[in-house]
Amino acid sequence: MSVNLTLLTVMGALYACGIYLILERSLTRVLLGLMLLANATNLLILATGGYAGLAPLYNKDTGAQEYSDPLPQALILTSIVISFAVTAFMLGIIYRTWVLARQDEIQDDIEDLRVAETPRFDAEDDAPIPAETSEFPLTMLGGDGRTVSDHPTAADAPDETGSVTAGAKKIPASDAAAEEQPGSRNVTPGPEGGVK
Amino acid sequence: MNIASFAPLAVVLPILGAALAFLLIRHSRAQRAVSIGVLSLTLLLECLLLASVWDGGTAAVHIGGWLPPWGITMVVDQFSSLMLVVSSAISLAVLVYATGQGMADGDQDAPVSIFHPTYLILVAGVSNAFLSGDLFNLYVGFEILLTASYVLMTLGGTGPRIRAGVTYVVVSVVSSVLFLISIAMVYGATGTVNMADLAIKLADLDEGTRTLLHVMLLVAFGIKAAVFPLSFWLPDSYPTAPAPVTAVFAGLLTKVGVYAMVRTETLLFPGDGLNTPLMVAALLTMVVGILGALAQSDIKRLLSFTLVSHIGYMVFGLAMSSVAGLGAAVFYVAHHITIQTSLFLVTGLIERRGGSSSVDRLAGLAKLSPILALLFFIPAMNLAGIPPFSGFLGKVGLIQAGIELGTPLAYALVIGGVVTSLLTLLAVARVWNRAFWRKPSDAEHPDPVLLAEPEDSDTGSRAGRKNVTLLPRTMVGSTLGLVVLGVSLTVFAGPLFTLSDQAAHEMLDRSAYIQAVLGEDTQVPPLALKDGGGK
Structure with missing residues (x-):
């Protein structure tokens, strides 16, 4: 199985930035960090599908090994939808925090x-x-x-x-x-x- | 036709009900009828599912006719159907309670119309997670229930709820990302996400890779199940939500995490590779959690800490990976879901009757409302493990299994379990002494409602809101129902223990599960990897 080095490097960079950002106290940065983490994970799933191949539309003249693996892409699609919903909800919460406390920071308990x-x-x-x-x-x-x-x-x-x-x-x-x-x-x- | 083929309805029914409830958002009466009706129907279906596998047997449903390992599989076995029945029963009780609260307060506490659809979605997510036979579908189940729980947690959008909600959402999203990373790794290593297929293929991986995947999955589930040291988010975020929401979260959400841990430990990674670290984590969860509970004066926070602490018992049973230990853990999960939920519901009632949930500001409730005292006392003693309640039986089962195992660590856990049980008793006894037993004049800044003359103990007015029913019949009735369910766990402990022991046996044997999913003629790899794996 060959790997796409560019993809892996980008993934690593996204993880590093994401983890750095979620450690901040500012909520907007935390949200950005979560988005980066989610996208880095999507790249990771893509990488597990192996090298790029043909679109997985069945053609009887094409050998099985020439298609790209469709399952990771289906998983990514699901996870994109989920992270989209969570991001929208987080934005709502952050706006509400701003309305209530006039600051974009995690409050103490x-x-x-x-x-x-x-x-x-x-x-x-x-x-x-x-x-x-x-x-x-x-x-x-x-x-x-x-x-x-x-x-x-x-x-x-x-x-x-x-x-x-x-x-x-x-x-x-x-x-x-x-x-x-x-x-x-x-x-x-x-x-x-x-x-x- | 086999009843198990209707298993997907346990997920589909609540989702359809949620859609209908959402359409009826302006007709609160119809909305209530729809959500309670749908949930009752789901409960009925799940009882039939449990009955169909009561004597053993595992059934798998392949959604849309896609065969495993490609399609989505749902698996009904004794453990999953028991969890389904218990979870739906308490969800129904909490829904009735919340409806009663909404009717009593004229739906003023929050935009409650969104509560019903969201609640049904939560139930659908929980059912999906319990039924899933596929790692990615498990992830989707988790996400469904978590997203619904984000909305329920921040219902009303008040300051404290938003503050707690932020912590909760961030921690949950991080744990979900970890879970997704683990799924990607598992897929990269084996090329499948079907759990039965994984059970066969993971055995062929080399030791290092397998341990890495194992640890990643356990960490992801450990955050959701609130196992020490991944438990600090829980007491911070649960207590601020509305009482029924906290109750259902405390009952269900962490247990879904425990359920996922059980499946990981038994089906995917059998053997005792990580049993020692799990046992240490269980011990620390028990002891640190209960010490936290002793420092609290707010009942909801105190109960949140006992919740964390008692997760330790389940992990203890799981970590022994013996039939006795796992069986006791299964029983304990069923017991704890019921008891913890009823305690949180009672706390909601205490808050209504006494005007506060802080033990410093409460007093004399036993005289003001004897029924409330009874409703608190029974589950509290049950939680602490006083004979003859089910908490005692579950703990005895765990302790027996621990002594059977006989290693020094197991003995340490047995001692830790007993100490935790005693400290739980101390914690709930403090609540009892202060909130129920002492004179009202001893309380610090008691709410006026506490000092009012008890001419009619069920109604009163306070803070400008006249004639609020303090203890509406529906709320007391649903709480009473749960308390009775908790007591009936004691009465029917014999058959239930038989069932959980059988479930544990089947889970450790694995062949029933794998053959139900992949077909009768599948070769099940030798059990437990005793030779290569582990030490």
Whole structure:
């Protein structure tokens, strides 16, 4: 089986550029990278069909080995259609990102950041349970010596310094992320489905 | 005429239904009727398919009369038909749930009219992937279901969904490109993409080429199945989608990847060449996934991490490549599809009833809505593997197979499996303690709906939307249906285990599959390449 060196070189170049581009943060470049990868793969499939031959239309005077292999071309056709659809969809998403965030970059996951910032100490799980020595325990002492009770006191109230106005009410900044979760009833979708 | 000849209808019916549903885009009532009707019909057909191969046997359909290895082949055997039935059953339940949600909310959450056609396309893609007897058709099945899932993932186009959708689309496209590259390589090496034909021809390749193809296919499927270290996209992207969509994704999409891995390991590359790396990957998937789950406070994210973690069990069973291990893995896949989907559906209900899916902001749900507590408790215990539920039976099967194998790595996996099971219990118990058991006053910034007087627990108003039914009957009913299905997996575990053991036996034997596709007189190469392949 002979190989077409030009085709292989072009394929290699496309793969290299494609992989470089999908590692970018800019979505448009990622899309370009995916397109390059898809086309490089099409060339690879073409290369697996062996050397170029006659069009695979049956003619009884032509030997079987003189035709080119039609199957890879059928596969390429399918994969072109699929990558076309995916590219169109990606363009739609990128446009939507631009409309929503005014930037063409992959956004950070808010919940990920929140989990990463969660302190190791969890008041509910990790606080030492005070030993009850009194016969009539009235108050319990928390790990830091403060009173723990069912009714939050001013000291336990959440820090109101960083607050975000969401609609008519103020909520702490730490909860703003959770408020915007889809499915939360606090988010009213716009006519196109987006948040107003 | 044999019922198996109707197998392509499992793909064609949903596609036709999608076209019809798309035409009825302005008539939501008719659209609902069409999609539920079509899916029920598909489920019925698949039940008949399963019944026809229940006692063994493999049937192949050559589409358009093109003979293999040239034409497209669809293969019905015990494993594929079992997967079809389970997947269609949960798709139907999720569809009913989504319809109930749409009716309760007046279709406000998203342009839902596009939901029904897209959902049917997704089902068609899943069926195509399960039935495919041809590597390229498998790729097409994957692409159908992935493209539908892109649309479902970003339904409504809100900020978080678009953000998650971008990650999801890019990762999926990259894995598809890898799969396509592997197909090109396989075709270059053997000149065929028919899986039965490949099973014969791959055995003639030299060791290095075969390992390369094997690894490439496994990596491509590993991304789709979310096997560690290729699993990081999943917990990032699944939780933001609407509850029914997340549920069906969690149930089906990763399992299609697992299904493809099973076919690769048993049919195309039998033997134990890559069993050691697969076992290590399974161990890491289990442990790393569940440790991730413990760090989460959002129930949907927590469940996404348990999903990743439990993929490890299936890979464990697969990597043992013994009848006992593979049989337990087949059972575990069926169990896990049902349980994981019902848990995500319940989370959707929790989110409606409690106003949030974060355990920090939920409390006292057991008192507010006992039915919700029951619906969460049963699948949660099932997931953690508490006897007598099917999760326990599946894990016992895997552990038995691991001890039977008896290598140090197998013992490590057995221990890892038990630890993961206990940590899963810890994770779901934390959700239970916080969301259901503690007093509402302990929650941080609880939603007003949680604190409202429980005069009528099923309706309420919130955030300017009056009289939204919090727990519509259709949604609770479909979730209950799935939970009952999950429990019935326990009740009928005996016949199901027999079936999955038979399926595993046939898959490891390979001759039934190859002869069904290529004809009775095909010479099947000696099993498992025990002498040359492997170590």
